[in-house]
Amino acid sequence: MHLTFSPTLCPDLRLKETLDLASQAGFDRIELFRTWSESSPVHNDISPRMARDQFDQAGIVLTSLNIRNLTGRKRDSDERKLDYNIRQLEWDIRLARTLRLRQVNLKGGERTDEAAEDLVEGLKNLLETFPDMTFNLGNHLGNRVQGLDDYRAVLPNVGDRVRVLLDTGHLLTAGEDVMKVADAFAGRIGVVHLRDQKGETPVPFGEGDLPFKDLFDLLKESGFDGSLVVELEQVTWAEPLEAAKAARGFVEGLLA
Amino acid sequence: MPHLTAEDKAFFKKNGYLVKESLVPADICKAAADAVWSKLDCDRSDPSTYVNAGPAFPSVRDDPATRRVTLDSPVFECAEELVGKGKLRENFAGPHLRFPTGESDWSLPNHGHLDGYYTPTNGVPEGTVGIFSVGLSIYVEEVKPRGGGFTVWPGTHIQATDYFKTHSLLSFKGGNASDTFDMPEAVEVTGPAGSVCFWHGQLMHTGGKHCGDAIRMAFIGRLSRKDSNDIFLETPDDMWTYWDGID
Numbered sequence: 001m002h003l004t005f006s007p008t009l010c011p012d013l014r015l016k017e018t019l020d021l022a023s024q025a026g027f028d029r030i031e032l033f034r035t036w037s038e039s040s041p042v043h044n045d046i047s048p049r050m051a052r053d054q055f056d057q058a059g060i061v062l063t064s065l066n067i068r069n070l071t072g073r074k075r076d077s078d079e080r081k082l083d084y085n086i087r088q089l090e091w092d093i094r095l096a097r098t099l100r101l102r103q104v105n106l107k108g109g110e111r112t113d114e115a116a117e118d119l120v121e122g123l124k125n126l127l128e129t130f131p132d133m134t135f136n137l138g139n140h141l142g143n144r145v146q147g148l149d150d151y152r153a154v155l156p157n158v159g160d161r162v163r164v165l166l167d168t169g170h171l172l173t174a175g176e177d178v179m180k181v182a183d184a185f186a187g188r189i190g191v192v193h194l195r196d197q198k199g200e201t202p203v204p205f206g207e208g209d210l211p212f213k214d215l216f217d218l219l220k221e222s223g224f225d226g227s228l229v230v231e232l233e234q235v236t237w238a239e240p241l242e243a244a245k246a247a248r249g250f251v252e253g254l255l256a
Numbered sequence: 257m258p259h260l261t262a263e264d265k266a267f268f269k270k271n272g273y274l275v276k277e278s279l280v281p282a283d284i285c286k287a288a289a290d291a292v293w294s295k296l297d298c299d300r301s302d303p304s305t306y307v308n309a310g311p312a313f314p315s316v317r318d319d320p321a322t323r324r325v326t327l328d329s330p331v332f333e334c335a336e337e338l339v340g341k342g343k344l345r346e347n348f349a350g351p352h353l354r355f356p357t358g359e360s361d362w363s364l365p366n367h368g369h370l371d372g373y374y375t376p377t378n379g380v381p382e383g384t385v386g387i388f389s390v391g392l393s394i395y396v397e398e399v400k401p402r403g404g405g406f407t408v409w410p411g412t413h414i415q416a417t418d419y420f421k422t423h424s425l426l427s428f429k430g431g432n433a434s435d436t437f438d439m440p441e442a443v444e445v446t447g448p449a450g451s452v453c454f455w456h457g458q459l460m461h462t463g464g465k466h467c468g469d470a471i472r473m474a475f476i477g478r479l480s481r482k483d484s485n486d487i488f489l490e491t492p493d494d495m496w497t498y499w500d501g502i503d
Contacts, residue, residue, distance in 0.1 A: 044427040048489045084381050091384035098489040
């Protein structure tokens with residue numbers, strides 16, 4: 001298990017500044033988002049080569065990229081068009097590969113039967129196209145994969161290289177039992193997004209409902225060796241650096 | 257025996273395009289033109305019906321004559337001489353027609369574009385860019401000046417490859433980079449049937465305004481390296497790294 005920094009703490013910072021912040025907070029690994037944050041490797045003012053150089057200069061390893069969702073739909077016209085959506089994801093995955101990655105994180109579409117079919121079909125397609133890539137399938141409130149039952153419906157129908165992206169914050173928001181999901185898929189968890197919450201509100205690590213110690217014990221027992229991504233979304237603290245350091249210290253304390 | 261000379265390659269390297277006249281044999285051009293004519297909603301014997309006729313992209317992809325234009329002529333081999341023998345994925349050009357407008361007020365276009373960029377209707381998925389090495393514009397009938405000829409901005413391929421060393425490929429909406437690049441004077445490509453313009457995949461280009469009488473009967477194609485999926489986001493110091501035929 002290794003700790004990984006997430007730009008959720010600083011969505012307005014560009015990649016270089018995000019890497020500086022991660023480094024100052026004691027992280028040597030980072031995960032990025034294709035959309036949503038200014039540190040995206042498709043920001044207008046950066047090339048993949050520049051991004052690689054910035055990782056190297058900061059001494060930080062990119063562990064994964066959160067790519068676009070596998071919705072099966074064409075966003076600008078809202079038509080069902082799986083092949084179009086697959087081509088978008090293929091582009092994102094090729095970007096990830098250019099950034100030296102062999103795994104990406106993705107989520108599904110809406111909570112419909114159609115989206116469920118397209119998610120399974122799309123994952124099969126991507127597994128075939130990219131035989132050396134791993135796909136971490138994330139849960140999210142309102143998404144096709146929201147919790148335990150959804151994972152149970154999808155995972156048996158796709159290959160082992162589709163892993164679980166256990167997103168604790170979104171499980172808590174959806175009212176799902178984090179430990180139950182982790183236990184059900186203990187051997188198939190590819191990455192963990194750690195976010196502590198009180199109800200639906202993100203709080204500093206250790207102050208919310210996430211059973212950190214139990215989760216880490218379970219992950220250890222299952223031989224998990226992936227990323228524990230420290231997500232500090234919607235933090236309002238004035239000093240993000242201190243927040244990141246505190247979260248890292250908290251997790252390292254439990255893992256020691 | 258190579259088709260391209262050292263001078264040809266040097267011209268392509270500097271300008272991002274190269275025109276070779278009479279490269280496609282006359283019988284192949286005629287067969288391809290005949291296939292296209294059979295699909296047009298105008299009368300071949302009556303040029304007055306050509307004005308604003310259509311379709312611009314007649315469906316002749318499955319006609320053997322279409323494939324022959326690129327693959328049974330020296331066209332594909334010439335492209336390989338630029339990129340490297342065996343390095344290009346086999347593909348062939350299809351018809352992209354421009355019809356007479358009936359207007360007489362001609363001027364060179366002010367704006368061009370880079371190919372492969374998303375628009376809501378062109379089939380390119382949003383948030384992706386289709387990258388290729390060599391573009392082909394093949395005239396199967398004569399294209400005279402002011403007749404809607406394929407138009408290029410020489411040297412913009414060098415500006416584009418430099419630009420993408422420090423910017424995302426996605427940074428141009430619709431491929432419109434005219435406001436970003438220092439645009440030289442455009443060149444309208446004309447020539448007899450069988451003329452071929454080879455152009456760098458990141459050269460600014462467009463179709464010219466058509467004030468002539470004849471339909472611009474061009475076959476346009478895009479040739480990618482077989483390993484394009486693995487390298488298209490790479491921006492090496494030497495922009496000719498993936499062009500074995502260019503020194």
